[in-house]
Amino acid sequence: MITAYVPASGMLKPAEVQRGETIPEGAVWVDVLSPSDDDLVFLDKALGLDVPTEEDMQEIEMSSRLYHEDDALYMTATMITQADTPNPLSVPVTFVLAGRRLVTLRYAEPMPFRLYASQSQRHVMPCSTGEDVLAGLLDAIVDRVADILERVQNDIDTLSREIFSHEPRAKRDYNAILSRIGRGHALTSQARESLVSFGRLVSFIVRPSDVKMPKSAERGFKTITRDITALSDHASFLANNINFVLDATLGLISNEQNSIIKIFSVAAVVFLPPTLIASIYGMNFDFMPELNWVYGYPMALGLMVLFAVLPYVFFKYRGWL
Structure with missing residues (x-):
C-alpha cells in the first residue's frame, strides 16, 4: 500500500496512491507498506529513486544501511514491532530523504507510524518538509522505545520484590519468573539494537553537508540525539539489573535444590x-x-x-x- 501525505494548514492530508497513478506533487511523505515487486518498479519510475528491496533492507553493513546516492539519503534502521505480544520482532525500516520529500519503506506496522500519521492529521505540527516529517517520526519511535523500556523496568522491579520478599514459605513459580526475565532481556536487547541503529541514522543526517536543513527539523534532531543517548544509558543499566535478577533467581533455585538434597x-x-x-x-x-x-x-x-x-x-x- 502506498500512501502520500500532503501538508495542508499545518497538518498532513493522506491520499492512497494506486499503481500507475501520479504521486501528488506537494507530497512531503510517501509511506510504502509491504510493496510488491510491481509496486517497487512503479516507485522507482514515479520517484526517480532506486528503492531498496526487502532483501537489501536485511543487510547489516553500515555501507548498505546508510549511504548517499543521486542527491538522496538512504537510511535503514531497526525497529521493534509487536512489543505488546509474547513474540516481539525487530524489523528493518528504510527512510529515503530526497530533496524535501521523505519516503518510508517497511514490511511491518510498527506503532509509531500509526501514531504519527494519526496525530499529524489531527494536530498542527511542523510538517512542511520531509525533514520535519522524519524528525516527527523519529521522535515517535524514540518515545515508543522509552515506553518499552519503562514497562520492562516496572516488570523487573516487581520481580525483584517478589524474589527478595521475606516470606520464607512463599511459593514461587520459578518457570514463570525465568520466562518474564527472558522476555525482559529480549525486549531490552531489541531496544538497545534499535537505539544504536537510530543513533547512527541521526548522526548520518546531521553530518556537515551543503543541504540547508529547516530549523524546526534541526532542533528536533538535536533533541532526538540527546534522548537516544539517555535511553541507551538507561538500557545498559536495565540490562545489568536484569542480569542481577537472573543471577539471584538462579541462586534461589540452587538454594532450594540444596535444601532438598540436605x-x-x-x-x-x-x-x-x-x-x-x-x-x-x-x-x-x-x-x-x-x-x-x-x-x-x-x-x-x-x-x-x-x-x-x-x-x-x-x-x-x-x-x-
Whole structure:
C-alpha cells in the first residue's frame, strides 16, 4: 500500500496512491507498506529513486544501511514491532530523504507510524518538509522505545520484590519468573539494537553537508540525539539489573535444590546406624549370644533408636540443621 501525505494548514492530508497513478506533487511523505515487486518498479519510475528491496533492507553493513546516492539519503534502521505480544520482532525500516520529500519503506506496522500519521492529521505540527516529517517520526519511535523500556523496568522491579520478599514459605513459580526475565532481556536487547541503529541514522543526517536543513527539523534532531543517548544509558543499566535478577533467581533455585538434597542427606545419616545394627543382628550365624537372650530384641531396638537420635542431636548442636 502506498500512501502520500500532503501538508495542508499545518497538518498532513493522506491520499492512497494506486499503481500507475501520479504521486501528488506537494507530497512531503510517501509511506510504502509491504510493496510488491510491481509496486517497487512503479516507485522507482514515479520517484526517480532506486528503492531498496526487502532483501537489501536485511543487510547489516553500515555501507548498505546508510549511504548517499543521486542527491538522496538512504537510511535503514531497526525497529521493534509487536512489543505488546509474547513474540516481539525487530524489523528493518528504510527512510529515503530526497530533496524535501521523505519516503518510508517497511514490511511491518510498527506503532509509531500509526501514531504519527494519526496525530499529524489531527494536530498542527511542523510538517512542511520531509525533514520535519522524519524528525516527527523519529521522535515517535524514540518515545515508543522509552515506553518499552519503562514497562520492562516496572516488570523487573516487581520481580525483584517478589524474589527478595521475606516470606520464607512463599511459593514461587520459578518457570514463570525465568520466562518474564527472558522476555525482559529480549525486549531490552531489541531496544538497545534499535537505539544504536537510530543513533547512527541521526548522526548520518546531521553530518556537515551543503543541504540547508529547516530549523524546526534541526532542533528536533538535536533533541532526538540527546534522548537516544539517555535511553541507551538507561538500557545498559536495565540490562545489568536484569542480569542481577537472573543471577539471584538462579541462586534461589540452587538454594532450594540444596535444601532438598540436605534433607535426603540428613535422612541417610540418621538411618544409617540403625540400619547397620539391624543388619548385624539380622545375620544368620549359629553362635550369636544375643539371639537367645531374653532382652536381646529390646536391646537391639534401643541401640537403633539411640544411634538414630545421636547424629540428629549432633547436627543440631553444630547448627547444620
